[in-house]
Amino acid sequence: MGLRTRIWPGLRARSIWFEATLALVSSATVAAGAATPDPGVLPDPVLFAGAVLLAVLLFLFRRSAPLVPFVLSAALAAVSPPVSVGMMLTAYALGRYTGRWPVRIAAAVVGAVCVVQPWALSNLNEWIGAVSGAAIVIGLPGALGVWQRTRAQLLDALRERAERAEAERELMARDAVLTERTRIAREMHDAVGHRVSLMVLQAGAIEMAAGDRDRVEQLAGNVQSAGRQALDELRQMVGVLRAGEVDDEAPLGPQPGLSDLPRLVEQSRDAGMTVELTGSLETSVDPVVGRAAYRIVQEALTNAGKHAPGAPVTVTVERPADSFSVRVVSGPPSGSVGQASSGGFGLVGLGERVRTLGGRLTAEPRLDGGFVVEALLPAERAKTTSE
DSSP states (O other): OOHHHHHSTTOOHHHHHHHHHHHHHHHHHHHHHHTSSSOOSSOHHHHHHHHHHHHHHHHHHTTTOTHHHHHHHHHHHHHOGGGGGGHHHHHHHHHHHOOOHHHHHHHHHHHHHHHHOGGGOOSHHHHHHHHHHHIIIIIHHHHHHHHHHHHHHHHHHHHHHHHHHHHHHHHHHHHHHHHHHHHHHHHHHHHHHHHHHHHHHHHHHHHHTTTOHHHHHHHHHHHHHHHHHHHHHHHHHHHHHSSSOOOTTSOOOOOOOGGGHHHHHHHHHHTTOEEEEEEOOOOOBOHHHHHHHHHHHHHHHHHHHHHSTTOEEEEEEEOOTTEEEEEEEEOOOSSOOOOOOOOSOHHHHHHHHHHHTTOEEEEEEOTTSOEEEEEEEEGGGBOOTTO
């Protein structure tokens, strides 16, 4: 750490020149007071030397150690009353750059005694004049210094609070972006992954039905339809991710819900799966619950098609008195199962979706070799038609 950094921490060159100007002004006032014809204890050359020393101390220590020039100015005022004007700058510096009140009070008392000089007063008028002069020379500059210090501390606290609030807003915005990115990734996995899984199943059915031309054409049409739907859904989600761009050709539409389950089951049947849908679909539910139920069934059918081809699947939608449940049960695979590729995020995403609604998700194998996926959602998120 250099000398400049120790004496004037954080000051620019212009501020250092300002410190020099203040020191010279204070020294000039002391020198002018010493040149008055009023007699003093010390001769004028000594007072002039004290003025020079005060200028040096003010220049070096006005900010870092303001008590040092204040003590010198008080001593000069005690031995020569005309030079007490020089205490105004040192009193202001003491209030501005000293934060301890005991030091401020003690210095103010000592300075007032030096300025008032009670040992030289003989009547009430002299006391009133001396006390008034002390208030002007010490009290007023010191109070201004304390006010300026308090104001600077308040501004620093407000600035720090604003910076902290800005940092918190950036963190919240970053967290919101991450949450939205996770949600979109989950939607892409649920929607596009299901379409691609149907295409894989239908492609396998085409291979098995190679001798039946009509069946091959039907399955090929289903593959094309599923592929187009997957591309449309992918384009729609990518269009949402584009910043500042609008894709007018991207398909827009409402999110699937409970009423779309029959169509989802029919698509799975067209892909060669054996799916049965039971329960009441006339129940009116909150759109969030309906979309969650649709994604749960969609992911369960996708997993059943990949890991248990040929197994029957039962989808049950129920609305007990205090809950809304979706249950998908798949039987054991009818033949050998190949190694199906899976990212392992499907059921994890379903669990996150259900937990955000305050529900519970169960996904576990059955004793007969099948698999069950069951979601229990809270009743307050659902509304019946009677409501």
